[in-house]
Amino acid sequence: METIKVKADLQCPFCGHCKVVKVGSHRKAVNCASCKQAVFLSWATSIEGQLDSRGYYFRAYEPFNIRKINQEFQDVFVEDYPYWLR
Numbered sequence: 001m002e003t004i005k006v007k008a009d010l011q012c013p014f015c016g017h018c019k020v021v022k023v024g025s026h027r028k029a030v031n032c033a034s035c036k037q038a039v040f041l042s043w044a045t046s047i048e049g050q051l052d053s054r055g056y057y058f059r060a061y062e063p064f065n066i067r068k069i070n071q072e073f074q075d076v077f078v079e080d081y082p083y084w085l086r
């Protein structure tokens with residue numbers, strides 16, 4: 001499958017490095033080119049996959065927090081479970 005590259009507005013929360021980066025649309029995080037820390041990719045708008053007015057697909061403003069993301073996946077998992085297995 002071909003990887004679609006999209007524009008992300010990186011404003012590193014660790015070192016303040018600002019850059020427009022191109023990332024695969026399936027990515028969850030991007031590494032800052034300056035400090036190498038992982039920065040979380042959130043949607044540029046409230047709607048998944050929609051570009052904002054400047055053409056960005058992602059915003060990378062927050063530290064990548066694996067625990068928080070796992071928690072979100074767990075919540076989804078529980079809701080998708082059939083009620084008799086909860």
Ligand SMILES: [Zn+2]
Nearest residue numbers: 012015032035
């Ligand atoms: Zn940085």
